[in-house]
Amino acid sequence: MKVFEIDFFIDEPFTLESGEILPSLELRCSIYGQLNADKSNANLVFHALTGSSKIGDWWKGLIGDGKTLDTSKNAFVCVNYIGSCYGSTSARSMKNRRKKQKELPVITTRDIVRSNALLFEYMGIKKFKSVIGGSVGGMLALQLVADFPGIADECVAIGATPLSSMALALNHIQRQALALGDLGIARQIAMLSYKSPENFDLRFGRRPNRNGENPSKKHEHRFDIGGYLDHQAKIFDERFEIESYRIITRAMDLFDLTNEEIERIQAKVTLVGISSDWLFPAKDVEKLAARFNVNGVKTDYLEIVSDDGHDAFLSDVQETSAVLKQVFEKRQRPRLVLCAA
Amino acid sequence: MKVFEIDFFIDEPFTLESGEILPSLELRCSIYGQLNADKSNANLVFHALTGSSKIGDWWKGLIGDGKTLDTSKNAFVCVNYIGSCYGSTSARSMKNRRKKQKELPVITTRDIVRSNALLFEYMGIKKFKSVIGGSVGGMLALQLVADFPGIADECVAIGATPLSSMALALNHIQRQALALGDLGIARQIAMLSYKSPENFDLRFGRRPNRNGENPSKKHEHRFDIGGYLDHQAKIFDERFEIESYRIITRAMDLFDLTNEEIERIQAKVTLVGISSDWLFPAKDVEKLAARFNVNGVKTDYLEIVSDDGHDAFLSDVQETSAVLKQVFEKRQRPRLVLCAA
The missing domain is CATH 1.10.1740.110 (Rna Polymerase Sigma Factor; Chain: A)
Incomplete structure (x- = not known):
């Protein structure tokens, strides 16, 4: 499996949803597998709260040649998002760049996907086969297909809903x-x-x-x-x-797609609940899937049946893999509504 | 409703389960209603983690003349337990008394009920009609009837089990x-x-x-x-x-009746789960009731059906009252196994 790591520096001001302005953007990007010439084998993965762009660090069992995320045929792009501390614009890098700026302003999932879209444009990727993420990564996957409707064929968000009280x-x-x-x-x-x-x-x-x-x-x-x-x-x-x-916990707090955003989605969406998750209860994920369908977005609901809690999307490789395989094989099969048990 | 408040000072060393010794004991006691001459109308209430001996402060809707805990016929005794800061031996009082002692040693539910038993002996109360408590108060009610088997006819513990991991x-x-x-x-x-x-x-x-x-x-x-x-x-x-x-959270941690302790219990026990409690899940309370029965202690399981969570025993007066009334009226009725919904 080939792994590329690229640091991008975009030397233009970036206006955040709050109205605050970042003077420039740093974005660290990892690519697992070889992108083909027309980028038609590109897939996108979003990492969770404390992850980095190195998918292999936290989805070791899922990504590789011949694995569920098969790097022998596909390429998987992951960008460390702004606010995080694994190579992209963070409070620390801002401090180094502008001594006066003590902290980053509020950053939203809308800001993050918009900053990433600049990168995809630069890389010449117009469409991903799929965009996948768990937890905050799932929020970002959904935010991306809502804000950039043509950007992916398939969207899989695991253990992700607007936060409950x-x-x-x-x-x-x-x-x-x-x-x-x-x-x-x-x-x-x-x-x-x-x-x-x-x-x-x-x-x-x-x-x-x-x-x-x-x-x-x-x-x-x-x-x-x-x-x-x-x-x-x-x-x-x-x-x-x-x-x-x-910064990232606040971005989590604020994630809450409007019906107008949901209606814009063109990707086929799969929302995956985790049976023992009490941070993002499976019933809340199922409700969100129903809301997507009501708003005209064809959305499947699947479930990872595991005692591992929210972390199951990282720790329970077998169950997570089974669910992702179901999604990827979906086109050949009748529409799924069952869980992965 | 008459309310008495009494401060006891027992000027003798008290050896704790850990082997550490308290030089003396202070115990603040409240009595709601009038104890009759032979103390045959005495009931005991244990307060929860942050409560005091003033039952009327936290069970206002439950205690009073003609209420569920009817002070026109019964008397309800409550002792602020050692470790707490509402009048009984606490880190603060120890500091005043012995400048060198910086903190209280580990105190267990066994220590607490043994210190209270000294008080009941002094007051001339040999047996309570009932002993009732919620949360830590429920733990103490169970510990008391296990360590002092003849001390109560009836024991009601709400939302109380050994702590889960x-x-x-x-x-x-x-x-x-x-x-x-x-x-x-x-x-x-x-x-x-x-x-x-x-x-x-x-x-x-x-x-x-x-x-x-x-x-x-x-x-x-x-x-x-x-x-x-x-x-x-x-x-x-x-x-x-x-x-x-x-100190009290550690006492909570350590509460865990052995089978030998359970077997000693003579009181009729009612364990009450709360449907939406995730600190002491109802299924754990039900399991504990089964364990009591297996160990020869006749134990009923009832349930407070409420969305209020663990706090329901304080906040949902109607449901808590309904459950307590079921227990008190139990003798006239066939054995209950149903919940209070």
Whole structure:
């Protein structure tokens, strides 16, 4: 499998939905597989909140020669989106460029897909065979096909809907922790929302921390789940930026397609729920699919049946792969309405 | 309705389950209604994590003359338990008493009910007609009838089971916030676990904060749910102690009756689940009831059907009252297995 990595610098002001202006754009792009001359084998993947453009880092089991995302025939483009800290315009890069600018303004999913469209134009890609994403990546996939109706034949969004009030609450509290300078607590809260109670009970239960701590003796001694969460906080703190986290969670908050946006969509849409997801409950995904159909967009609903919670689109490779294969093989088959169980 | 408030000071060392020793005990006790001479009309209520002995403050709709907890015929005793900050031994009172002691040791539900039993002995109460509690109060009700088998005829525990791994995780993260000196964030996380997604969607949805903030314009502008949570953090920070919060959440963590403890129970037990509770899921409460029955304790399972989440035992007075009435009227009726819907 060939992997290309390209850094783009667009030296023109970019006006955001809020009216604020970014003086320029940096965009890091990865391409897995070889784009053919007429770009007719191009597919697009959007990464999630804390991912990067390196699809192989987080969908290792799904992408490669002969795999579900088959790089022997197709090319898969992924752009680190603005706000993130893996190569594209972020608070850190802005600070380096313009000393006075302390933080990035509010960035929306509309801003992100518009910035990416500039790149696709430059690359000469007029249409993708498919655009795929999970979580924030799913939001961006939907936003793209709404705002650029001719840009893809097929759109697959996994575990993505406008945030419920509970999900807005989770993001709000995470940003409270960021305001105290603590990215780790934000990550820990997020981890709860990515996993399911069943998953935690199976993996950690009520066992004391595996290093021998005894929570009935000392306040600082933890249960196993506490040790796990502290470890997650530590490794995340080392790899991610507070400002990026603040910006992307706000973009998540604001994602909410209007009926007018939905009506514009030309791609065939598949919305995928995850049975044990409580951040983006499967019933909410199913409702959104119904709303798409009511608004004239032919939309299938599929389900990843897994105890892994929201994270299943990353952790449960077998189920996610099965669902994506169903979508890609759809044209030869009668319209699907069943789940992947 | 008569209300008595009594402060007890027991000037003897009290050895905790951990082996640590408290030099003395302070216990604040409230009594709603008039105890008769032989104490045969005594009932016991345990308060929840952030409550006090003043039952009328948090079960206003349930307690009073002619109400479900009828103070014209019965007396209802409630003791602020050790660790809490509403009159009983707490980190703050310990600091005043012994300058060197910086914090309270780990306190368990077994410690709490044993400290309360000292008080009941002093008051001359050998047996309660019933012992009732919700959440941590439910844990304490169960711990009491397990450790003091003859102490009550009837035990009602609402929304109380040993914590699942997810619930342990929620407490762990809250204590991470306490370690940063921020009680408000801990409260906000707890609020999520006390409410249901349905309740939040209905009350706050995706509306911007009611003071006119616009979250699509400024990072510091909030959705309505954010404004609500910030308000909750503020008022909680004014009324509660960080150390008490740390101590009681650990007592919650550690509650986990052994089969031997369950077998000792003589009281008739009713476990009440709350349909929309995700902190103590109704199915977990039902499983615990099955476990009690397997261990020879006659146990009914009832359900509060409410969209209010875990908090329903406080907020949904009508449903909670209906369930409690079913329990109290049980003797005249065939054994109940149905929910209160």
